[in-house]
Amino acid sequence: MLLRTSLRSFFAHKGRMALSLIAVVLSVAFVSGTLVFSNTATSTFSKLFAATASDISVQPPKPADDEEPQAGDKPATVPAPLAQQVASVPGVKTAIGQVMVGNAILVNPATNKLVGPTSGAPTLVGNWTDTPRNPVKITSGHVPQNSGELVLDADTAKKAGLGIGDKVRVDNATGQHPYTIAGIATFTTTNPGAALAFLDTATAQQVLLGEQAYTSVEAFGDGSRSNDRLKADTLAELGSRYQVKTAAEQKADNTKAIGSGLDFMKYAMLGFAGISLIVGGFLIINTFSMLVAQRTREIGLLRAIGGSRRQVNGSVLVEALILGVLGSTLGVAVGLGVAVGLIKLMNAIGMDLKASDLEI
Structure with a gap:
């Protein structure tokens, strides 16, 4: 009964739920896309460094x-x-x-x-x-x-x-x-x-x-x-x-340098994710506050026929869980698209990364 009530309520307010869903999708997409892109770029260069580094390098x-x-x-x-x-x-x-x-x-x-x-x-x-x-x-x-x-x-x-x-x-x-x-x-x-x-x-x-x-x-x-x-x-x-570095140390230094070069994009994208999180948080709170206010009669009827406070709260939390799971799943999928887009952007400015090598 609880699940049926939650599903019916969830799909009865498609417009508001869609806006909340978009907020979750954007937040997750920015985070997952940024991390997938940075991991892919770092992994690509790490493979190059590992395959070509000398056993030891004597440097100035x-x-x-x-x-x-x-x-x-x-x-x-x-x-x-x-x-x-x-x-x-x-x-x-x-x-x-x-x-x-x-x-x-x-x-x-x-x-x-x-x-x-x-x-x-x-x-x-x-x-x-x-x-x-x-x-x-x-x-x-x-x-x-x-x-x-x-x-x-x-x-x-x-x-x-x-x-x-x-x-x-x-x-x-x-x-x-x-x-x-x-x-x-x-x-x-x-x-x-x-x-x-x-x-x-x-x-x-x-x-x-x-x-x-x-x-x-x-x-x-x-x-x-x-x-x-x-x-x-x-x-x-x-x-x-002189500095003497093993192959592992050369790889670590070079990978760190590449990672530092990509940090500007990584933190900018995570900044957008933070903004989406704040805006989305207010939107979701507002959405559920309005939904609960509109369901006063429904909640009263559930209590009248024997529904407990815990069951009523559980009904609302199930709706939130559905929203979170669905939004997060779609957000990860969209994030992969964001990562592919970032890879194409970096290819346009001179790097050579392959979308087929995504590190998820």
């Missing part, structure tokens, strides 16, 4: 806490001989000096337009290296063999309409440097939407760093030692002057 000293990086600052480096020193650590199979900077831009000299993302994902320029976990592989042309050649990633080349033999210019604080595309590289893992360009090592050092140095040394073990043991042995060899 950590800057002081009060040291603010400036736009024109020269990238921090480690000396070139450090690669041989790391390679001599027991358990290290190979150590490769890497140059990778994010303070250069790619330009199509024929149109003078930027090549690659203008916002969102970064443009990275570095040296071509063959590592056991290279995130890209040459699928057309060849690796850069002299100071005039450059390798461009396939996604960026496709978006810019460039191919083998076309010209690309690298602009940075040291000037404008023209190159010919000698190879096209395709991502072997998830493409985060970044534009990648590779020069030969000597040219990358001269043009991007201005010295014979590296931005990091990436080492890969021979399997005889754990990454933590490799880190400890490397620190024993080099001292505490």
Whole structure:
């Protein structure tokens, strides 16, 4: 009887219940959509970092806490001989000096337009290296063999309409440097939407760093030692002057950086959810107050035929439960749509996320 009465009352006031239902749906949709999107984006990048990270990475000293990086600052480096020193650590199979900077831009000299993302994902320029976990592989042309050649990633080349033999210019604080595309590289893992360009090592050092140095040394073990043991042995060899990070630490740092970059959107969407919650709360209270006031005679009749106060209260609470369960279920479904929309928005500004990889 209680359930039948609640259902009859629920469907007898479709208009008011629909407004309350919409309030619940919007609140839940904003929250679930935001969390699904942020988890999906973080998971996508985590997979990339996990698949490509070296066993240990030797990086420049950590800057002081009060040291603010400036736009024109020269990238921090480690000396070139450090690669041989790391390679001599027991358990290290190979150590490769890497140059990778994010303070250069790619330009199509024929149109003078930027090549690659203008916002969102970064443009990275570095040296071509063959590592056991290279995130890209040459699928057309060849690796850069002299100071005039450059390798461009396939996604960026496709978006810019460039191919083998076309010209690309690298602009940075040291000037404008023209190159010919000698190879096209395709991502072997998830493409985060970044534009990648590779020069030969000597040219990358001269043009991007201005010295014979590296931005990091990436080492890969021979399997005889754990990454933590490799880190400890490397620190024993080099001292505490440089940062030494295992693959897990590299993944955690990079994932944290990506998460921080997405926080602005996450908190903005959760702010909308909070507003929806407050407005929806007032709307639901008002709706049920009016419904109870309109049902005074019905409630009196239920009490007259033996219904207890608990049964009457239960009837109203069942209506609220139906509203909450239905609204939450629809809200989660709508939230998935919100997440897909956010993914498409991020793809439009340069990132490459796939809706099929949703992390619910």
